[in-house]
Amino acid sequence: MNNLRRKLVGVAALLLLKPFAALAAAWNKDAFGAKTPQDALKGIGAGNPAPSNDLAIEAPQIAENGAVVPIEVSSAIAGTTAIAVIIEKNPFPLAAQFDFQNGALPYVKLNVKMNETSDVRAVAIAGGRQYTASKEIKVTIGGCGG
């Protein structure tokens, strides 16, 4: 009896969980599957972003370990609603996209893997326009095998 009850509870739990999985937030498969920085940019709707000095990338010039490269991106462009990070020479260049709303500041600090020395490009979206800045990070040991 107890066993049956446990099983029924288990099934009920699974049924309850399913709809949540179905509600899974969107993941931009095309952009993340892109194999060139140009296709990644197009994938996030930023085919031809304008260079901007108001988009700052803080990162080491040389990363000894490509498996953990700390990168900080912040935008001083008014009305920034999204920031994306593209590692140009990674097998799949788009690393992340962050959408900001309800008071979140256009700022993020993250750790990324880098396969080799590469330009790291930040893209900001503000008022429907796209802006970009980039910085080269030299990598001693690649970090994509992890």
Next chain:
Amino acid sequence: MAGAMKMRATLGSGYTDVRVLMTHPMTTAQSNQPLHFIQNITVKQNGKAVVEAQISQAISRNPVFTFRIKGGAKGDKIEVSWLDNKGETSSIEAAVA
């Protein structure tokens, strides 16, 4: 193992600083292991989504992120959750200190 999280939410000058650590293998297509990585992250402040992130396998193993939310007050409820490519999820909640 994927799951456990740690978070610290503190007040900075004019903003709330949210530092979060996720336990996750974040394996890539280049490794010899099955592709397993977090795809979506949501940060909420008092129940309202403030940051929605989509991330790839290029985020380091056991991801660490810092986010900032304008203003905020002690006691604000911050919640961070993730969803990976296998449908696994985890979340953590803390009050701003």
